[in-house]
Amino acid sequence: MMTGKQVTIDEAFEKGIRNGSPLLYKDSLSGMKELNEGQIIDVKNKAGKFIGRGYYAIQNKGIGWLLTTNEQEAIDFAFFAKKIKAANDKRAALYHDNETTAFRLFNGEGDGIGGFTVDRYDQFLLIQWYSKGIYEYKEWIIKAFESHVDFKGIYEKKRFDTNGTYVEGDDFAYGEEGQFPIMVKENGMKFAVDLNEGAMTGIFLDQREVRKTIRDKYAKGLDVLNTFSYTGAFSVAAAAGGSKTTTSVDLANRSRAKTTMNFEYNDIELADQKIVVEDVFHYFKYAVKKQLQFDMVILDPPSFARSKKHTFSAAKDYSKLLKEAISITKQSGIIVASTNCSTFDMKKFKQFIHEAFNKQKDNYEILEEFGLPEDFANIRHLKESNYLKVVFIKKRK
Incomplete structure (x- = not known):
């Protein structure tokens, strides 16, 4: 042994x-x-x-x-293949869902092997490696996927830095190369994805249920503000659900073209969709000055962000950010507060929410909560694994 x-x-x-x-x-x-x-x-x-x-x-x-925890169990190719086959089998319902072609196929420790994740984007897989240690097993892992999963090609993101940041390099790893962007579907909505263009792909798959909820339950007839909007996926969901208008705000110049592309993929009329390339904190000040009010404000900031004039840490500053959002949300309006910061749990997040509304002297009602979707298998009591927290909040008089 x-x-x-x-x-x-x-x-x-x-x-x-x-x-x-x-x-x-x-x-x-x-x-x-x-x-x-x-x-x-x-x-x-x-x-x-x-x-x-x-x-x-x-x-x-x-x-x-x-x-x-089995002393008789060897860590060999058969071990990796068994875990990967089991994870693939668990996603059978997603494979049979013609309206969704992008999902988490293997979620590290939640599927039995911590240190890497695999996402499926239509016919392509994306492996994210979080240490040089797990990368030593790359050959076994790719071979196991080749044995148990149908795909065209594999791309990879190396996040070897101790803070988990992306290491620049060629992201193509195995099989057939893709012609990007490719179009994937999520609950019938369409999104552009590029697996060979830096650290991010164009969509965060862990928010699938949140986007569907915005589209199906809340967006109709609303003026929606989507902050830290990236490629506008939440805005697409709102517009697909019949929102009156959407305003997407993100500091990155790329957001305009990528958000426009996603609207066009979904045959959404661009006249009612505003795209603003600006620091979100500056936009809040502008909105207050212009007395802009929204029926729904979506807050999904990164755990840490820095611009020329602002540094944001979710663990320290989320309550302050939420306070800004409350000020431009209409009475009976909805705030979708989201964070992927793993250093605090849902209980602490709700404390941030309470603190922000208390400072604004506004009342609120929590409508519903979300964590990670089922394909993001996780260990519930391990905060690093069970990281996503989303709360739908109604602003009350």
């Missing part, structure tokens, strides 16, 4: 692993010297009892992942 280099877990962290958390932290282990990225490790407690087997990898979340 193949075994790994033995490391010892601190007693304070042993309980978390026994409760199902596979993430290994630097401060939790001893015996970590002279380990190589990707090296198999056997985690034992101070009494020498086997706790689990995993691999060593330095990334923004920690220094490795447990893969099995």
